Amino acid sequence: MDKLIQIREAFQKIEITLTDRQTEQFLSYYKILVEKNKYMNLTAITEFEDVIVKHFIDSLMICKLQEPTGKLIDVGTGAGFPGIPLKIVYPDLQVVLLDSLNKRVQFLNEVIEELSLEKIEAIHGRAEDLAKNHEYREKFDFCVSRAVANLSSLTEYCLPFVKIGGSFIPYKSGKVDEELSAGEKAIFLLGGELQVKKDFKLIDSDISRSLLQIHKIKATPKKYPRKSGTPTKEPIC
Numbered sequence: 308m309d310k311l312i313q314i315r316e317a318f319q320k321i322e323i324t325l326t327d328r329q330t331e332q333f334l335s336y337y338k339i340l341v342e343k344n345k346y347m348n349l350t351a352i353t354e355f356e357d358v359i360v361k362h363f364i365d366s367l368m369i370c371k372l373q374e375p376t377g378k379l380i381d382v383g384t385g386a387g388f389p390g391i392p393l394k395i396v397y398p399d400l401q402v403v404l405l406d407s408l409n410k411r412v413q414f415l416n417e418v419i420e421e422l423s424l425e426k427i428e429a430i431h432g433r434a435e436d437l438a439k440n441h442e443y444r445e446k447f448d449f450c451v452s453r454a455v456a457n458l459s460s461l462t463e464y465c466l467p468f469v470k471i472g473g474s475f476i477p478y479k480s481g482k483v484d485e486e487l488s489a490g491e492k493a494i495f496l497l498g499g500e501l502q503v504k505k506d507f508k509l510i511d512s513d514i515s516r517s518l519l520q521i522h523k524i525k526a527t528p529k530k531y532p533r534k535s536g537t538p539t540k541e542p543i544c
Contacts, residue, residue, distance in 0.1 A: 310334055310337075310355065311330050311331065311334055313355070313356070313359065314330050314333050314334060314359060314363070315330050317359045317360065317363070317364055317510065318363075318364070318367070318396075320364075320510045320511075321364060321367060321368070321370060321510065322370075323367060323370065323396060325396070329395050329396065332395045332422045332424075333359075333363055333392070333395060335421055335422055336363075336387075336391065336392075336395070336418060336422060337355065337358055337359075339414075339417065339418055339421055340353075340358065340386060340418075341353050341358075343414055343417075347410055347411075347414070349385070349386040349411070349414065350362070350385075350386050360509055360510060360511060360512060361509065361514070362386075362388050362392070363392050364509060364510055365388070365389070365453075365478065365509060365516065366388050366389030366390075366391075366392035366393060366453075366478075367389070367392055367393065367396055368478070368507065368509075368516065368518060369389070369393065369451065369476055369518065371505050371507060371518060372476065372503055372505060372518055372520050373520075374397065375393060375397060375400060375448070375449045375451075376397075376399070376400070376448060377400070377401065377447075377448035377449070378400075378401045378402075378403075378446065378447045378448050378449070379393065379400050379401065379402050379403070379447060379448065379449040379450070379451060380402075380403040380404075380405060380443070380447045380449070380450050380451075380468050381393075381402065381403070381404050381405065381450075381451050381452065382405050382434050382450060382451075382452045382454060382461075382464055382465050382468070383405070383406065383407070383434070383452055383453070383454030383456075383464075384404040384405060384406050384411075384415070384429075385406060385411060385453070385454075386411065386414065386415075387404060387414075387415050387418060388453055389451055389453055389478065390402050390403075390404045390427075390451070391404070391415070391418060391419075391422075391424075391427075393451070394424055394427050395422070395424075398424075398425075399426075400426070400427075401426045401427070402426065402427040402428075403427075403428055403429075403430060403443070403447075404427070404428070404429040404430065405429075405430050405432060405434060405437060406429070406430075406431065407431070407432065407433050408431075409431045412429045412430065412431040415429035416429050433535055434464040434465065434468075434532065435464065435532045435533070435534060435535045435536075435537075435538070436535070437468075438464070438467035438468055438532050439532075443468060444467055444468065444527075445467065445468065445469065445470045445471070445523075445526065445527065446468070446470060447468045447469055447470060447473060448469075448470065448472075448473045448474070449469070449473060449474055449475075449476060450465045450466070450468045450469050450473070450474075450475045450476070451475075451476050451477070451478065452464075452465055452475075452476075452477050452478065453477075453478040456539065457486060457489070457490070457542055458477065458479070458483065458486045458487060458489065458490035458493070458494075458519075459489060459490040459492075459493040459538075459542035459543050459544060460493075460538040460539045460542045461477050462475065462477075462490055462493045462494055462497055462499065462521065462543075463493060463497060463531055463532045463533070463538040463542070463543060464532055464538055465477070466494075466497040466498060466499050466521065466523065466527055467497070467527045467531055467532055469499075469523040470523065471498075471523050471524065471525065471526060472522075472523060473522075473523050474502070474520050474521060474522055474523065475499060475520075475521040475523065476518060476519065476520050476521070477518075477519050477521075478516065478518060479516070479517045479518070479519065480514075480515070480516060480517075481515045481516075481517065482506065482515060482517060483504070483517040483519065487501070487504065487519065489544060492543055492544060493542065493543035493544070494521055496528070496531075496543060497527050497528075497531055497543075498523055498524060498525040498526055498527045498528075499521040499522065499523055499524065500521065500522050500524050501519065501520075501521055501522075502520045502521065502522040503518075503519070503520040504517065504518075504519050504520075505517065505518045505519075505520075
Protein backbone atom coordinates (compact mmCIF):
# COMPACT_ATOMS: atom_id res chain seq x y z
CA MET A 308 0.00 0.00 0.00
CA ASP A 309 1.15 3.54 -0.76
CA LYS A 310 2.74 5.13 2.31
CA LEU A 311 0.69 8.31 2.00
CA ILE A 312 -2.51 6.27 2.00
CA GLN A 313 -1.31 4.30 5.05
CA ILE A 314 -0.66 7.49 6.98
CA ARG A 315 -4.02 8.99 6.05
CA GLU A 316 -5.94 5.81 6.92
CA ALA A 317 -4.18 5.46 10.28
CA PHE A 318 -5.23 8.96 11.30
CA GLN A 319 -8.77 8.34 10.15
CA LYS A 320 -8.96 5.59 12.78
CA ILE A 321 -8.64 8.29 15.46
CA GLU A 322 -11.06 10.55 13.56
CA ILE A 323 -8.42 12.95 12.24
CA THR A 324 -8.62 13.75 8.52
CA LEU A 325 -5.28 14.91 7.17
CA THR A 326 -4.86 17.24 4.21
CA ASP A 327 -2.54 16.21 1.38
CA ARG A 328 0.08 18.63 2.72
CA GLN A 329 -0.13 17.23 6.26
CA THR A 330 0.15 13.66 4.96
CA GLU A 331 3.23 14.58 2.95
CA GLN A 332 4.74 16.33 5.98
CA PHE A 333 4.37 13.16 8.05
CA LEU A 334 6.02 11.09 5.32
CA SER A 335 8.89 13.58 5.04
CA TYR A 336 9.27 13.53 8.83
CA TYR A 337 9.50 9.74 8.77
CA LYS A 338 12.16 9.79 6.06
CA ILE A 339 14.31 12.36 7.88
CA LEU A 340 13.92 10.48 11.17
CA VAL A 341 15.10 7.10 9.85
CA GLU A 342 17.92 8.63 7.83
CA LYS A 343 19.31 10.65 10.74
CA ASN A 344 18.79 7.71 13.08
CA LYS A 345 21.57 5.88 11.22
CA TYR A 346 24.06 8.38 12.67
CA MET A 347 22.51 9.39 16.00
CA ASN A 348 20.29 7.80 18.61
CA LEU A 349 16.84 9.27 17.99
CA THR A 350 14.53 6.27 18.26
CA ALA A 351 14.58 2.49 18.59
CA ILE A 352 11.39 2.42 16.50
CA THR A 353 12.14 2.66 12.77
CA GLU A 354 9.71 0.38 10.90
CA PHE A 355 7.25 2.50 8.94
CA GLU A 356 4.04 1.06 10.42
CA ASP A 357 5.48 1.22 13.94
CA VAL A 358 6.52 4.86 13.59
CA ILE A 359 3.04 5.76 12.37
CA VAL A 360 1.32 4.12 15.34
CA LYS A 361 3.83 4.38 18.19
CA HIS A 362 5.08 7.89 17.44
CA PHE A 363 2.70 9.78 15.14
CA ILE A 364 -0.67 8.42 16.29
CA ASP A 365 0.42 8.21 19.93
CA SER A 366 1.41 11.89 19.81
CA LEU A 367 -2.07 12.85 18.65
CA MET A 368 -3.99 10.89 21.27
CA ILE A 369 -4.33 14.17 23.16
CA CYS A 370 -7.39 14.54 20.95
CA LYS A 371 -9.07 12.08 23.35
CA LEU A 372 -8.95 14.89 25.91
CA GLN A 373 -9.21 18.11 23.91
CA GLU A 374 -7.80 19.94 20.92
CA PRO A 375 -4.70 21.92 21.96
CA THR A 376 -4.81 25.64 21.17
CA GLY A 377 -2.68 28.69 21.87
CA LYS A 378 0.88 28.12 23.09
CA LEU A 379 2.32 24.66 23.77
CA ILE A 380 5.69 23.51 25.08
CA ASP A 381 6.99 19.96 24.67
CA VAL A 382 9.47 19.19 27.48
CA GLY A 383 12.12 16.55 26.77
CA THR A 384 10.91 16.34 23.17
CA GLY A 385 13.71 14.06 21.93
CA ALA A 386 13.07 13.40 18.24
CA GLY A 387 10.09 15.77 18.35
CA PHE A 388 7.32 13.69 19.90
CA PRO A 389 4.62 14.73 20.53
CA GLY A 390 5.37 18.36 19.60
CA ILE A 391 6.00 18.09 15.85
CA PRO A 392 3.05 15.77 15.05
CA LEU A 393 0.81 18.12 17.06
CA LYS A 394 2.14 21.09 15.09
CA ILE A 395 1.50 19.32 11.77
CA VAL A 396 -2.12 18.51 12.66
CA TYR A 397 -2.81 21.81 14.46
CA PRO A 398 -0.85 24.34 12.37
CA ASP A 399 -2.10 27.37 14.33
CA LEU A 400 -0.43 26.13 17.52
CA GLN A 401 2.58 28.10 18.75
CA VAL A 402 5.06 25.39 19.74
CA VAL A 403 8.30 25.30 21.72
CA LEU A 404 10.35 22.07 21.62
CA LEU A 405 12.73 21.76 24.57
CA ASP A 406 15.56 19.25 24.77
CA SER A 407 18.78 19.04 26.76
CA LEU A 408 20.87 17.52 23.93
CA ASN A 409 22.08 19.97 21.29
CA LYS A 410 22.38 17.31 18.57
CA ARG A 411 18.70 16.56 18.89
CA VAL A 412 17.86 20.27 18.72
CA GLN A 413 19.86 20.52 15.49
CA PHE A 414 17.85 17.58 14.12
CA LEU A 415 14.60 19.27 15.15
CA ASN A 416 15.61 22.46 13.36
CA GLU A 417 16.27 20.43 10.19
CA VAL A 418 12.80 18.90 10.45
CA ILE A 419 11.21 22.32 11.01
CA GLU A 420 12.96 23.69 7.93
CA GLU A 421 12.29 20.66 5.72
CA LEU A 422 8.57 20.62 6.63
CA SER A 423 8.29 24.44 6.33
CA LEU A 424 6.73 24.69 9.78
CA GLU A 425 6.07 28.15 11.20
CA LYS A 426 5.48 29.46 14.72
CA ILE A 427 7.66 26.71 16.19
CA GLU A 428 11.13 26.80 17.76
CA ALA A 429 13.51 24.20 19.16
CA ILE A 430 15.45 25.21 22.28
CA HIS A 431 18.54 23.60 23.76
CA GLY A 432 18.29 23.66 27.54
CA ARG A 433 17.12 22.02 30.74
CA ALA A 434 13.59 22.40 32.05
CA GLU A 435 14.93 23.35 35.50
CA ASP A 436 16.67 26.38 34.00
CA LEU A 437 14.16 27.49 31.37
CA ALA A 438 11.26 27.34 33.82
CA LYS A 439 13.01 30.04 35.89
CA ASN A 440 13.11 32.35 32.85
CA HIS A 441 10.25 34.86 33.01
CA GLU A 442 9.79 34.61 29.22
CA TYR A 443 8.74 30.97 29.58
CA ARG A 444 7.51 30.55 33.16
CA GLU A 445 3.71 30.21 33.32
CA LYS A 446 3.35 31.36 29.70
CA PHE A 447 1.87 28.24 28.07
CA ASP A 448 -1.67 26.99 27.61
CA PHE A 449 -0.36 23.44 27.35
CA CYS A 450 2.74 21.57 28.42
CA VAL A 451 3.12 18.05 27.06
CA SER A 452 5.78 15.43 27.62
CA ARG A 453 6.48 11.83 26.63
CA ALA A 454 9.72 11.89 28.62
CA VAL A 455 10.54 8.83 30.71
CA ALA A 456 10.31 10.04 34.30
CA ASN A 457 8.08 9.37 37.27
CA LEU A 458 5.03 11.61 37.47
CA SER A 459 6.23 13.51 40.55
CA SER A 460 9.51 14.53 38.89
CA LEU A 461 7.86 15.23 35.54
CA THR A 462 5.28 17.48 37.18
CA GLU A 463 8.05 19.55 38.79
CA TYR A 464 9.79 19.93 35.43
CA CYS A 465 6.63 20.78 33.49
CA LEU A 466 3.93 22.47 35.56
CA PRO A 467 5.96 25.68 36.12
CA PHE A 468 5.63 26.37 32.36
CA VAL A 469 1.83 26.27 32.46
CA LYS A 470 -0.18 29.41 33.06
CA ILE A 471 -3.12 29.40 35.45
CA GLY A 472 -6.05 27.88 33.62
CA GLY A 473 -3.77 25.84 31.36
CA SER A 474 -2.99 22.11 31.37
CA PHE A 475 -0.03 19.79 31.79
CA ILE A 476 -0.59 16.57 29.85
CA PRO A 477 1.95 13.77 30.38
CA TYR A 478 1.86 10.77 28.03
CA LYS A 479 2.43 7.63 30.07
CA SER A 480 2.92 3.97 29.18
CA GLY A 481 0.61 1.38 30.69
CA LYS A 482 -1.53 1.96 33.74
CA VAL A 483 -0.60 4.87 35.99
CA ASP A 484 -2.76 4.48 39.12
CA GLU A 485 0.18 3.74 41.43
CA GLU A 486 2.33 6.47 39.89
CA LEU A 487 -0.53 8.93 40.11
CA SER A 488 -1.07 8.15 43.78
CA ALA A 489 2.64 8.80 44.46
CA GLY A 490 2.52 12.06 42.51
CA GLU A 491 -0.53 13.62 44.17
CA LYS A 492 1.51 15.71 46.60
CA ALA A 493 3.72 17.13 43.85
CA ILE A 494 0.71 18.01 41.72
CA PHE A 495 -0.90 19.86 44.65
CA LEU A 496 2.26 21.68 45.79
CA LEU A 497 3.07 22.85 42.26
CA GLY A 498 -0.37 24.36 41.74
CA GLY A 499 -2.10 21.59 39.83
CA GLU A 500 -5.22 19.49 40.09
CA LEU A 501 -5.93 16.24 38.26
CA GLN A 502 -8.84 16.85 35.92
CA VAL A 503 -8.97 13.76 33.68
CA LYS A 504 -7.29 10.36 33.43
CA LYS A 505 -7.77 8.50 30.16
CA ASP A 506 -6.61 4.91 29.62
CA PHE A 507 -6.61 3.51 26.10
CA LYS A 508 -4.89 1.15 23.67
CA LEU A 509 -3.09 2.36 20.57
CA ILE A 510 -4.78 1.48 17.29
CA ASP A 511 -4.01 -1.92 15.78
CA SER A 512 -2.16 -3.01 18.93
CA ASP A 513 -2.45 -4.20 22.51
CA ILE A 514 -0.20 -1.38 23.74
CA SER A 515 -1.65 0.34 26.80
CA ARG A 516 -1.30 4.08 27.23
CA SER A 517 -2.57 6.65 29.69
CA LEU A 518 -3.06 10.38 29.37
CA LEU A 519 -3.45 12.68 32.34
CA GLN A 520 -4.80 16.21 32.21
CA ILE A 521 -3.49 18.23 35.14
CA HIS A 522 -5.18 21.61 35.36
CA LYS A 523 -3.17 24.59 36.68
CA ILE A 524 -5.29 26.23 39.38
CA LYS A 525 -2.71 28.41 41.13
CA ALA A 526 0.80 29.77 40.60
CA THR A 527 3.74 27.43 41.15
CA PRO A 528 5.85 28.51 44.17
CA LYS A 529 8.99 30.32 43.01
CA LYS A 530 11.35 27.74 44.52
CA TYR A 531 10.19 25.15 41.96
CA PRO A 532 11.62 23.60 39.93
CA ARG A 533 14.58 22.91 42.18
CA LYS A 534 18.16 22.95 40.89
CA SER A 535 19.33 20.70 38.09
CA GLY A 536 18.85 16.98 38.72
CA THR A 537 17.10 17.36 42.09
CA PRO A 538 13.55 16.62 40.87
CA THR A 539 14.75 13.28 39.54
CA LYS A 540 16.99 12.35 42.49
CA GLU A 541 14.61 13.59 45.19
CA PRO A 542 11.04 13.61 43.85
CA ILE A 543 8.37 15.32 45.92
CA CYS A 544 6.46 12.67 47.83
